[in-house]
Amino acid sequence: MLPQILPKSKFDEFVGSLSADNRVVAPMAKGPAFAFQEVQTPEDQAAIRMDYDLSILPPKKFLMPQRETLLSFGGRGPENVQPQVQAKPTVILGVQPMDLHAIATLDAAMAKDPADPYYQAKRAVTKIVGLNVAQYANDYQFMADMDTLDAPASGWDLFLTDLGDRWFVEVGSEAGQAMITKCAGFSPAKSDDHAAKVAFDKAKAAACSKRLPYDARYLPELLANSYDSLLWNAVARRCFSCGSCTNVCPTCYCFDVQDKLGLDAASGERVRSWDSCQLRVFAEVAGGENFREHADSRLRHRVFRKGKFILERTGKPGCVGCGRCSTHCVAGISILETFQQIADEAAAEI
Amino acid sequence: MAKPRVSFHDFTSCEGCQLQVLNCEDELLGIVGAVDIVNFREAIDEKSDEYDIAFIEGAFTRESDRKRLEHIRKCAKIVVALGACACTGGLNVLKNFRGIDESMKKVYGEAASWYETSPALPIEAAIKVDVKINGCPIPKQEFLEVVKSVLAGRTPQIPDYPVCVECKLRENVCLFQKGEYCMGVVAKAGCNAWCPSYGGRCYACRGLITDFNKNAAKDVLAEYGLTLEQVMAEFRMFNGVFPVAEPPADGALKS
Ligand code: SF4
Ligand code: SF4
Ligand code: SF4
Ligand code: SF4
Ligand code: SF4
Numbered sequence: 001m002l003p004q005i006l007p008k009s010k011f012d013e014f015v016g017s018l019s020a021d022n023r024v025v026a027p028m029a030k031g032p033a034f035a036f037q038e039v040q041t042p043e044d045q046a047a048i049r050m051d052y053d054l055s056i057l058p059p060k061k062f063l064m065p066q067r068e069t070l071l072s073f074g075g076r077g078p079e080n081v082q083p084q085v086q087a088k089p090t091v092i093l094g095v096q097p098m099d100l101h102a103i104a105t106l107d108a109a110m111a112k113d114p115a116d117p118y119y120q121a122k123r124a125v126t127k128i129v130g131l132n133v134a135q136y137a138n139d140y141q142f143m144a145d146m147d148t149l150d151a152p153a154s155g156w157d158l159f160l161t162d163l164g165d166r167w168f169v170e171v172g173s174e175a176g177q178a179m180i181t182k183c184a185g186f187s188p189a190k191s192d193d194h195a196a197k198v199a200f201d202k203a204k205a206a207a208c209s210k211r212l213p214y215d216a217r218y219l220p221e222l223l224a225n226s227y228d229s230l231l232w233n234a235v236a237r238r239c240f241s242c243g244s245c246t247n248v249c250p251t252c253y254c255f256d257v258q259d260k261l262g263l264d265a266a267s268g269e270r271v272r273s274w275d276s277c278q279l280r281v282f283a284e285v286a287g288g289e290n291f292r293e294h295a296d297s298r299l300r301h302r303v304f305r306k307g308k309f310i311l312e313r314t315g316k317p318g319c320v321g322c323g324r325c326s327t328h329c330v331a332g333i334s335i336l337e338t339f340q341q342i343a344d345e346a347a348a349e350i
Numbered sequence: 351m352a353k354p355r356v357s358f359h360d361f362t363s364c365e366g367c368q369l370q371v372l373n374c375e376d377e378l379l380g381i382v383g384a385v386d387i388v389n390f391r392e393a394i395d396e397k398s399d400e401y402d403i404a405f406i407e408g409a410f411t412r413e414s415d416r417k418r419l420e421h422i423r424k425c426a427k428i429v430v431a432l433g434a435c436a437c438t439g440g441l442n443v444l445k446n447f448r449g450i451d452e453s454m455k456k457v458y459g460e461a462a463s464w465y466e467t468s469p470a471l472p473i474e475a476a477i478k479v480d481v482k483i484n485g486c487p488i489p490k491q492e493f494l495e496v497v498k499s500v501l502a503g504r505t506p507q508i509p510d511y512p513v514c515v516e517c518k519l520r521e522n523v524c525l526f527q528k529g530e531y532c533m534g535v536v537a538k539a540g541c542n543a544w545c546p547s548y549g550g551r552c553y554a555c556r557g558l559i560t561d562f563n564k565n566a567a568k569d570v571l572a573e574y575g576l577t578l579e580q581v582m583a584e585f586r587m588f589n590g591v592f593p594v595a596e597p598p599a600d601g602a603l604k605s
């Protein structure tokens with residue numbers, strides 16, 4: 001389907017049409033920041049902020065919630081086990097290009113070795129309305145380097161660009177097309193609309209310059225060279241190993257699984273929750289051995305996951321340059337700065 | 351199998367942690383069904399020396415309490431320290447820094463000499479403790495986790511990572527981003543980031559994580575405008591028994 005135009009005056013009507021048979025979640029203000037929250041009341045709808053700059057947690061939380069029950073058990077033995085695969089039809093409104101890329105990474109990571117039925121069930125009933133951005137939210141972002149300023153070719157249903165008094169709406173799937181037909185506000189984009197969209201993307205590219213001193217395709221190799229660098233120790237001196245950087249990262253997917261018992265000490269639930277490789281206990285195994293006992297090896301591991309390992313494993317970027325990790329690090333540790341520093345490390349070694 | 355007998359004891363404390371136990375309204379009936387409670391001054395007045403699990407609230411702050419603690423240890427198979435007072439001495443430790451004599455005068459005035467006191471310490475200073483439930487007051491969910499684990503005969507799952515983890519999972523705006531500061535980066539989680547979720551800062555009432563980064567605590571807090579003295583005061587508030595609360599050597603915090 002060709003791009004459509006939705007006048008801003010019809011936006012509420014559009015959201016209403018989505019709410020009829022979906023849970024709708026959208027960016028809203030949370031203190032001085034933003035968070036994706038459920039749109040339940042007319043007040044919520046009025047609070048939607050399509051002009052948000054960066055959400056604290058990425059929209060990942062609707063595909064892989066912070067805590068989720070995997071199964072419940074009524075007693076010992078497999079006959080007492082009830083799997084709990086929960087999936088509510090959901091529309092995520094306002095997902096920025098970098099986060100669309102991150103969802104593509106998660107899709108690939110959760111697809112095999114092993115496939116994750118909990119993620120996949122939610123993903124299958126989730127529709128995504130993307131949102132173009134005009135500029136960086138802060139100095140920690142580097143989407144231009146990671147090639148995530150524009151939406152990926154697929155993995156979204158609609159993609160909105162703000163043209164002032166109207167939305168330019170691209171259609172990425174049949175489900176997206178169905179959303180258009182359900183609401184009367186849309187009309188085909190005309191040539192001046194197309195021209196305005198092209199101008200928007202041009203201005204965005206000009207506003208968001210590259211920030212790495214090298215082409216990001218060399219990142220995995222530069223990281224490999226830096227493995228024994230003193231840099232990791234120097235950066236980790238400030239690191240609290242608090243895990244905020246991974247908990248806000250849109251491509252992190254590590255989790256912990258625990259059984260929560262009832263008072264009868266026999267029934268209960270198996271719950272998974274987000275885990276972080278930055279926590280000291282993450283790589284601790286039975287007997288007390290810890291594979292990454294010190295903060296520097298943990299920090300290096302995260303940066304390698306983001307710049308090298310996930311890419312090698314899934315073929316999709318492990319870092320989309322969103323800058324959340326650095327924005328939320330109390331110690332001000334910036335992955336962009338670390339990526340910049342390893343270039344000099346390699347030069348120093350030669 | 352006979353129901354395990356449970357007993358509650360209080361030492362120097364505000365008894366807020368025992369109140370938290372009574373606050374477990376939804377689960378209280380289940381607990382009462384699963385165990386026999388033989389001593390609990392906040393709720394019943396039976397007196398017994400026959401119990402399997404002893405929950406001890408309050409700090410060890412009078413030499414004469416040592417005997418009572420040893421007696422409880424002898425009676426119980428499992429001793430659980432209930433709350434910050436019992437686990438780390440809690441707020442009571444502040445008096446150790448002020449000096450015992452001055453504290454006594456401040457609290458009891460002329461009558462100071464009538465009372466016995468010594469520096470506040472965790473009950474571990476007198477007897478062996480099997481399980482600690484941290485916090486001032488304790489989080490209900492951790493009390494329940496410990497009760498259930500003891501009943502099931504397994505090790506309770508108690509976090510040893512910073513409050514920040516729970517804080518970020520709740521998607522709170524970090525206090526540092528609001529121009530304030532917070533001890534959540536070094537404090538033990540398990541309270542579901544109680545204070546930051548209601549806009550207050552964390553005082554590390556649940557104690558400090560293993561191997562917390564004291565360099566980072568000092569350097570980063572200094573960048574947010576805290577003097578070394580203020581950083582020390584933050585540590586002393588609830589964690590005065592640990593070396594980090596002692597006067598720093600050569601400007602570095604002790605571990
Ligand atoms: S957020 Fe910062 S301090 Fe916390 S683990 Fe990550 S890098 Fe370290
Ligand atoms: S590593 Fe940091 S910049 Fe990269 S995707 Fe994760 S949060 Fe964003
Ligand atoms: S830990 Fe706090 S709430 Fe519990 S008894 Fe001590 S002072 Fe009271
Ligand atoms: S408010 Fe406190 S607990 Fe929450 S992320 Fe910030 S430092 Fe950590
Ligand atoms: S947030 Fe900090 S001070 Fe508040 S209950 Fe938790 S550990 Fe205690």
